[in-house]
Amino acid sequence: DTGVSQDPRHKITKRGQNVTFRCDPISEHNRLYWYRQTLGQGPEFLTYFQNEAQLEKSRLLSDRFSAERPKGSFSTLEIQRTEQGDSAMYLCASSLAQVVGLAKNEQFFGPGTRLTVL
Amino acid sequence: SQQGEEDPQALSIQEGENATMNCSYKTSINNLQWYRQNSGRGLVHLILIRSNEREKHSGRLRVTLDTSKKSSSLLITASRAADTASYFCATVANSGGGADGLTFGKGTHLIIQP
Numbered sequence: 001d002t003g004v005s006q007d008p009r010h011k012i013t014k015r016g017q018n019v020t021f022r023c024d025p026i027s028e029h030n031r032l033y034w035y036r037q038t039l040g041q042g043p044e045f046l047t048y049f050q051n052e053a054q055l056e057k058s059r060l061l062s063d064r065f066s067a068e069r070p071k072g073s074f075s076t077l078e079i080q081r082t083e084q085g086d087s088a089m090y091l092c093a094s095s096l097a098q099v100v101g102l103a104k105n106e107q108f109f110g111p112g113t114r115l116t117v118l
Numbered sequence: 119s120q121q122g123e124e125d126p127q128a129l130s131i132q133e134g135e136n137a138t139m140n141c142s143y144k145t146s147i148n149n150l151q152w153y154r155q156n157s158g159r160g161l162v163h164l165i166l167i168r169s170n171e172r173e174k175h176s177g178r179l180r181v182t183l184d185t186s187k188k189s190s191s192l193l194i195t196a197s198r199a200a201d202t203a204s205y206f207c208a209t210v211a212n213s214g215g216g217a218d219g220l221t222f223g224k225g226t227h228l229i230i231q232p
Contacts, residue, residue, distance in 0.1 A: 004160075033219050033220075035219070035220075040224070041224055041225075042206045042208075042222030042223050042224050042225050043161070043206075043220070043222050044222070045219025045220060045221065046219075047219075048219055056219065059219070091160065091161065093161075093220075106151065106163060106166055107163065107220060108163065109153075109160045109161040109162070109163075110160055111160040112160055
């Protein structure tokens with residue numbers, strides 16, 4: 001399967017614990033995005049990388065959230081000191097950088113990691 | 119914050135009928151995309167329409183875009199039970215340079231009754 005993969009698919013944690021999620025994008029894609037989706041809502045953009053550079057992080061929900069993509073391939077999203085309000089689906093997506101003649105920013109999503117904070 | 123607003127929020131039709139969903143957005147866009155999400159699964163890209171296009175077809179899908187009204191519609195013809203899902207429109211800002219994240223609406227939940 002050459003799609004976007006995420007691990008774990010489900011995570012249950014206690015309030016105050018740290019959690020880390022992993023995303024493996026489509027191999028030739030150089031852009032990687034993280035989104036959060038709560039029940040009944042559309043995904044909400046959090047941050048994105050082009051190769052290893054994090055080009056947008058102002059949308060991260062608080063300083064408890066951080067993301068890395070150290071070698072420009074897989075990425076991790078960490079939430080420190082989790083709160084019950086962090087319970088949501090965390091989605092990862094990848095895309096190719098804009099190429100002349102192609103539309104901008106067609107993204108391919110992974111299955112998501114569902115986080116439950118007790 | 120979410121820019122797009124889909125209408126209706128929920129739609130239930132009989133199998134074989136056509137389903138129409140609408141989306142409104144607020145800012146200037148480069149393109150508008152429609153995604154489908156089945157219960158408990160990830161988002162699947164359906165179709166993309168550029169800001170200089172007015173209509174696009176893909177199989178049983180027809181998308182229109184009216185940039186003067188900042189609105190788009192998705193038509194699914196000859197609906198099937200497997201079309202039951204939530205449908206989201208997503209926009210890409212028309213800002214130069216980098217690829218901003220997609221801005222999604224709240225979605226339309228479509229139920230196809232057998």
